[in-house]
Structure formats: C-alpha cells, structure tokens
Amino acid sequence: DARVTQTPRHKVTEMGQEVTMRCQPILGHNTVFWYRQTMMQGLELLAYFRNRAPLDDSGMPKDRFSAEMPDATLATLKIQPSEPRDSAVYFCASGPWVQGAFPYEQYFGPGTRLTVT
Amino acid sequence: AQSVTQPDIHITVSEGASLELRCNYSYGATPYLFWYVQSPGQGLQLLLKYFSGDTLVQGIKGFEAEFKRSQSSFNLRKPSVHWSDAAEYFCAVGKRDDKIIFGKGTRLHILP
Known part of the structure; x- marks a missing residue:
C-alpha cells in the first residue's frame, strides 16, 4: 500500500528557530505539493514541483520559507526563522x-503539525 | 481565474439521513472536478473525480456527485450517512497541465 x-x-519549536519538514512521495509520482492548513485560511498551496523542478511557489512567504527536492524520493520544506x-x-x-x-489526483501524507511558541 | 465555493461551513445530519454537500465552481472551460475527504488528524483522501462523460459520478464509501454545467455545480451526495462519515469535505477544480484549487471545506457532523 503506497503512501x-x-x-x-x-x-x-521556539520562535526564531529553523524548522525542516520532510516528505517522501509515492514511488513513481513526479509531482509534489506542499500545503498549509489553518483554521482561518483553510488549505493553502505553498509550492509544487514537477520532475523535481519548482513550478509554482507563489503561495510561499519567500523571505523565510524554502522548498526543495534534492532527489525524486525526498521533498523538504524549511522555515527560517520560524x-x-x-x-x-x-x-x-x-x-x-x-x-x-x-x-x-493527489495523494496526501498525514501532515506535520507545527507549533511555534 | 478558477475558483471553488463551498457555501456551507458546517452541516449537521442525523445518522441514516441523506446528505448533500454543495460545491460551485468558476471556470471558463471544461472543469475537472474532485471531492476529497479529511478525517480528523488525517490527510485528504480522494472520494471521486469528474473529467468527462456521464455527469453522475460514483465514488468510494457510497458517495456520488453530479456535475451540472448549467449551474456550475458539483454537489456531493450520499443516500444514508453513517457516523464514520463525520469529517471535512473539500471540493476541488483543476485544468489540464495545472494545479488543483481546493475549496474552503465543509465540516460534516453526524447526530446519533
């Protein structure tokens, strides 16, 4: 059962710290998305990649967020400073x-719940 | 620009009753439409999708949706809900070679 x-x-984490979140997409999938979900804003698209190349990161605060795909099996989302x-x-x-x-169709991971104090 | 509206933030139905969740879209061409479900603490799961053809689409867990071009709607239905259907439901629209846009979601509550 691929997930x-x-x-x-x-x-x-505390305010000002760096946060790195990791994602392993389903093997063979060539498109990866990062979303953020909050009560106020709902589900927001932050960035997405196709064949490891960023296609759209307009939803991401550029000064502190960065998203990468070092290889086909790993996507990362970093926040610095949080x-x-x-x-x-x-x-x-x-x-x-x-x-x-x-x-x-998109297959979602279980999510990373981030709390910044 | 394409957009999706789910007019109901919360819906409450009794177990065993029928369900209809509303979704309206704004899009200039043939839309590709989806319904996803999110159970508490989980990621989203695809319920069903419409690309073309028969406007009544069957999905998993006994759900169906009907595409009505004249009303720009893609409402989700289930004839008899179960307590396990309590979740948040997202309608989404996409187009060829592009990303999917999600609605704000409708939270479904089930009364015993």
Whole structure:
C-alpha cells in the first residue's frame, strides 16, 4: 500500500528557530505539493514541483520559507526563522503527471503539525 | 481565474439521513472536478473525480456527485450517512497541465 510519508508528525519549536519538514512521495509520482492548513485560511498551496523542478511557489512567504527536492524520493520544506504565525499543519501530496493529461489526483501524507511558541 | 465555493461551513445530519454537500465552481472551460475527504488528524483522501462523460459520478464509501454545467455545480451526495462519515469535505477544480484549487471545506457532523 503506497503512501506519502512525512516527518516529523509533530514539531514544537521556539520562535526564531529553523524548522525542516520532510516528505517522501509515492514511488513513481513526479509531482509534489506542499500545503498549509489553518483554521482561518483553510488549505493553502505553498509550492509544487514537477520532475523535481519548482513550478509554482507563489503561495510561499519567500523571505523565510524554502522548498526543495534534492532527489525524486525526498521533498523538504524549511522555515527560517520560524514565527508563531507559521503554526499550522503542513501537508505534502504527490501525484502522477503526464504532459497534456488531465489533472491528476493527489495523494496526501498525514501532515506535520507545527507549533511555534 | 478558477475558483471553488463551498457555501456551507458546517452541516449537521442525523445518522441514516441523506446528505448533500454543495460545491460551485468558476471556470471558463471544461472543469475537472474532485471531492476529497479529511478525517480528523488525517490527510485528504480522494472520494471521486469528474473529467468527462456521464455527469453522475460514483465514488468510494457510497458517495456520488453530479456535475451540472448549467449551474456550475458539483454537489456531493450520499443516500444514508453513517457516523464514520463525520469529517471535512473539500471540493476541488483543476485544468489540464495545472494545479488543483481546493475549496474552503465543509465540516460534516453526524447526530446519533
């Protein structure tokens, strides 16, 4: 049963600290998404990658957030420095994609619950 | 720009009653539509999707949705809900070669 995995599942940190969240997409999926979910804003798309290349990171605060895919099996989302307003659940999702195809379904990981104090 | 509206933030139904969750989209071309469900503490799971063809789409867990182009709607239905259906439901729209846009979600509460 292929699944998207995310680590850590929970993270509590102090304001100003660096936070790194990791995601392992489903093997063979070439598109990876990072979302943030809060009560106030709902589900927000932060960034997404296709074949490891960033396609859209317009949803990400550029001064403190960064997203990368060092290889096809790992996606990372970093926050430096973290702030209390970054407290949220961060989801990674992956999906297959072929040029010219219909939008694919996305498979979500369980999320990382981040609390910044 | 494409967008999705879920007009109901919360819906409460009794167990065994029928359910309809509303979704309206704004999009200039043929939309590709999805419903996802999120159980407490979990990620989102795909319930069903519509790309083309029959406008009544069957999904998992006994859910179905109907695409109505004239009303720009893609409402989710279930004839008889179970307590385990309590969750948050997200409608989403996408287009070819692009990302999916999610609605704000509707939280479903089930009365015993």
